[in-house]
Amino acid sequence: MKNILKNALLVLLSILYIGCKKETSKKPLNVILMIGDGMGLAQVSTAFYFGKNAPNFEQFKEIGFIKTQSTSHTITDSAAGATAFATGQKTYKRAIGVSKDSLPIPTIIETLQQKGYQSGLVSLTPITHATPGAFYAHVKDRDSHEEIALDLIDANIDFFAGGGLKYLKRRKDKKDLYAALLAKNYQLDSVALSPYNIHKRNGYLLANDGLPSKLEGRKSFFQDATQLGLDYLTEKEKPFFLMIEGSYIDWGGHAMDAELLKQEVLDFDKTLGVVLNYIKKHPNTLLVVTADHETGGVSIGKSYVIDEATGEKQEEVTNVSINFNNDQHSGTLIPVFAKGPGAPLFKGIYENNEIYHKILKAIHNK
Template identity: 50%
Template sequence: MNFKLSLLALLLSFSVITTSCISVKVSDNTVSAVSSEVRKPKNIVLLIGDGMGLSQVSAAIYYKKDGKPNFERFNTIGLSKTSSSSDLVTDSAAGATVFSAGVKTYNGAIGVDKDTIAVPTIVEQLSKEGYSTGIVATSSIQHATPASFYAHVKSRRFYEDITAFAPNSGVNFFAGGGLKFFNDRKDGENLLDDMKAKGYDVFTDKLPKTPSRNNEIILLAEDGMPKMSEGRGDFLPNATKLALEKLSKNEKGFFLMVEGSQIDWGGHANDADYLIEELLDFDKTIGEVLDFAKKDGETLVIVTADHETGGFTLATDGKNYNKIKPTFSTTGHSGTMVPVFAEGPGASLFNGIYESNEIYHKMKALLAK
């Protein structure tokens, strides 16, 4: 009898411990703090597949030729509701501002709320706390998603205004396109000089093999980076590896945002080959980050999307159920929920179905000291 009581007490104790490890404090449906029992990450890497819905992710299963997709390495998967404050179907600007600043805002907004008031971004907040930060994209770094992490403007189309935030952004590592918005501006200014004056090393010809000791900005295209089909090669995985090598030298920790920007562009073009090539490049990049995180042991990896683009589906080719024919229902975005993958310390918080801005609040709660 005593043995049975002891065993029951042990099981109850284990249940309490297990439950407390995933508990969170919630205020107005927003995560505000994490239980002290939750193992918190030192670093967070947020990978955004722009326009990447579940069918896009599923394409990796059917079109990846060398082994399983890296998406299958995740053990925690949730779903995000993507509507903006102004529209049922979000755009990329509002869709990224939810991740960078934690607010639902209007379509077109970059780092501002629905009243066009600037909201501090996670990059700005963590930079002030001593973390290293980085932004990598296959678009220009002034495009909607990357811009939302360091700029505050009322319209995503104000590319030169967005660029003006870069010298004082505190971001330690930029990589992508967008050179012309620095050195071919309507105001005649050359903001590359401003970047250098702020201590940045500037690279415009190729990706360095090793990280600089200084902050660095790598701009390898006048606007967006070339497509994979145009010879971009391994820019995204290699730039991400370089960023990880650089940022991980900070003992405090780091935050890195990586965007597979052109998955979205393939969806808008209703070009399945374009979309799938970009998706597989993004999957390869995810693999590099997961490999780093597995070795590091202190890094939370989150993979999600701002929205789905193209109403993309993996349909049968007529009545042939052994052949897939990718199809589209729109050249715009759709309102479907998008997946959220998480792996590493704190990953369990990303289970379930929640509003997209919850991702910001979960990240902030996990990094709170």
Template identity: 40%
Template sequence: MNRIASLLLLGAFGISSVACAQEKFNYPGKSKEKVEATDKITYTTTRTYPVQEISSKSKAKRPKNVIVMISDGTGTSQFFTAIAANNNQAYIEQMPITGFSKTASKNKFTTDSAAGGSAISTGHKSNNGEIGLDENGNAAKTLLEMCDEQGKSTGLIATSSITHATPASFIAHQPSRKMNEEIALDFFSTDIDVFIGGGKKHFADRKDGKDLIKDLDKKGYKVAYTIDEVTATTDGKLAGLLADDAMPPYTERGDVLPEAANTAVKLLNQNKEGFFLMVEGSQVDWGGHNNNTELLITEMQDFDYTLGEMLKFAEKDGETLIVVTADHETGGFSVNGGDPSKNTLVTSYTSTHHTATMVPVFAYGPGAEEFSGIYENTEIAKKIMKLMKLK
């Protein structure tokens, strides 16, 4: 693609660039040719939504339910775009407690999603690429598994494949994040109640010839292939496999993430013992990798809107802790200027890879005060374990 064609493509997305350079980048959800490598990009959002005021009062000292929300590849600047691109307001501002997480893995100063997710799910540092393992390479029990053993209902939601690194780190134990078929089998090692994402091919079109869809049916899951089938589910176990691999970006899939999260909460909350749910906004990370500001901001808004839906539930419930964070930052993304009155931002990147910077942690509900300060990412899991008395 030549420079003129690149500028025309950027203009079609409402993005202008003051400097472009050719660079190849292969990452899920976008074309193999990187959309743009920039000094600065101006983007004007086409979506806004009202933000409801949420009370921060809780009726419990300890949480019965925990919702962990991970916006993959998201640093402070990415979270700020949810505010600045939406009439200077966002649900992330309704989180009363803020802290910061240091994200280094066991073997690398700059983590990946596998080690980052595993630290949040297990409280152990692991090597980049490892799923649900501890410092010695052994399986480390996850928050989801601990809650399952305690009799709570459990769930996972992602806009990537459900076997991708972050959701996998809450349910699987594998030496490599690339082992999607083995990770899919690990879903049968727990009694998980709800999981919704892409990744159908890792259950149905496998090299070993196994048909895990039939096995899910035998275990009593309703297997759904569309968001309408997901939202029509009112009880029982649910496996939503909404794409062969990753789901399409927000501009194509629409409100799948908030609808999936609301459905999961309705199903999981039927258990009087409580529940654990992890919700990942997977594709903010892909916007960072591709230096694609439209993808980054639209995915960030989708995540924030979904957070709003979870906050509305938690406010009414009074016994639900919500923890919002990221596994790492991607792209060295910054907001350089803009006009918030017009929902226009000027942004730039320093990288097409992960960075080593701290990432924010936000908390709401009973026990939220535990999450203030600066700490290792492993402390997020340990704080939740302490509050829920998990072992």
């Protein structure tokens, strides 16, 4: 009798154990990858000097650095950088979702779709631009926007928001890819971030080319598109991978325009606030924030009052100045900030393509 009781208890315990295990492993990890194009440590630092409040960057405890060189050049570009994140392989400059031998390689979105994941892309550039493009397209050169747009049709991205309408609607080959997307169960909007349709995929192409920069009058598109994407992907109750690109930090560097850089970093930080708020409510989410490379060789230096007549430096003032080394990408290590399940994996110093492998490891370890 004692033995029967003991056995019954054991069976009960194992049922409970299996039940609990099922409970915790039931929900696969959501992943949000935020890329600040051209955002090195000096760019991040501007948020600490020029923001009104403490930057959201300050909320991270798990921080690492990546080495960004491509297979063809020490100083990478956005295409090779994004392809490394998206495919786990380093490749040559200008490559979109192809290996250093120009062969197509599966992207993280394609890999995760096999596991039942949804996917989302938010960018300020055309959705066919190098960074978003590398997550779904496979072309030899980043300038082949029309070819990249063709890949978008078959990519089954569940939610995307950005610009690039002309690469779908006003094409050299006269194909109407806008209509092609509608035929693939998309709800599309080219005017505003209208409410999504939960029964369809949703695409927002709100500019012919790129969206305006902050200095050109972009309002809250970046935060609103991010929130809309998160709401939609969450309501579908399937795990998701969402890539969010702050595209114009890079422009600030290329234009050597301190004000543009500052405003774009602050807007990125504000969007980061939206995402951090989301993961507080949805802790089953890994957030990784990084950049493809730094742009401008930016440093934060002393600031002086300049004598307008002579051009000479007068006294030093408390504010700092943003200095540019040149108008090109640079080769500095790039910070990686992580939060949520798997975040400790992102500590240390490693190659940019490791980001892909670490994300998959975090999903696997869950």
